[in-house]
Amino acid sequence: MITGGCFCNNIRYSIDEGAYQSVDCHCTMCRHVHSAPYVTWLVVPSEKFRYTAGTPAILKSSANGTRYFCNSCGCHVACINTEHPEVIDIPVGSLDEPERFPPSGEIFSDTKLSWFHRDNS
Numbered sequence: 101m102i103t104g105g106c107f108c109n110n111i112r113y114s115i116d117e118g119a120y121q122s123v124d125c126h127c128t129m130c131r132h133v134h135s136a137p138y139v140t141w142l143v144v145p146s147e148k149f150r151y152t153a154g155t156p157a158i159l160k161s162s163a164n165g166t167r168y169f170c171n172s173c174g175c176h177v178a179c180i181n182t183e184h185p186e187v188i189d190i191p192v193g194s195l196d197e198p199e200r201f202p203p204s205g206e207i208f209s210d211t212k213l214s215w216f217h218r219d220n221s
């Protein structure tokens with residue numbers, strides 16, 4: 101079982117084991133909502149994901165995007181886009197074992213910060 105949650109542990113979730121892809125998103129909305137240069141998302145089929153503690157607060161961040169975060173510590177734990185409702189995106193940084201899911205690619209590279217360079221060495 102893959103597990104994770106928010107910083108204060110009010111929100112906890114579990115994901116059925118699987119070989120899920122993760123991807124770096126450089127879109128401006130992820131950057132601003134997470135206050136981070138970019139966000140690495142684990143893409144999980146919705147039926148594999150469930151909350152095991154707490155109920156997240158909801159932010160409608162765009163016409164298609166809804167983001168879920170902890171009301172107590174502000175940590176974001178999920179994003180759902182109505183353009184692909186069969187999956188839920190989970191920030192790899194909220195996983196208990198983020199090392200397991202290195203990103204295999206990136207999206208919204210056109211808005212990537214010019215000073216961002218991954219060190220693959």
Ligand SMILES: [Zn+2]
Pocket residue numbers: 106107108109110111170171172173174175
């Ligand atoms: Zn929290």
Ligand SMILES: [Zn+2]
Pocket residue numbers: 125126127128129130131208
């Ligand atoms: Zn994004």
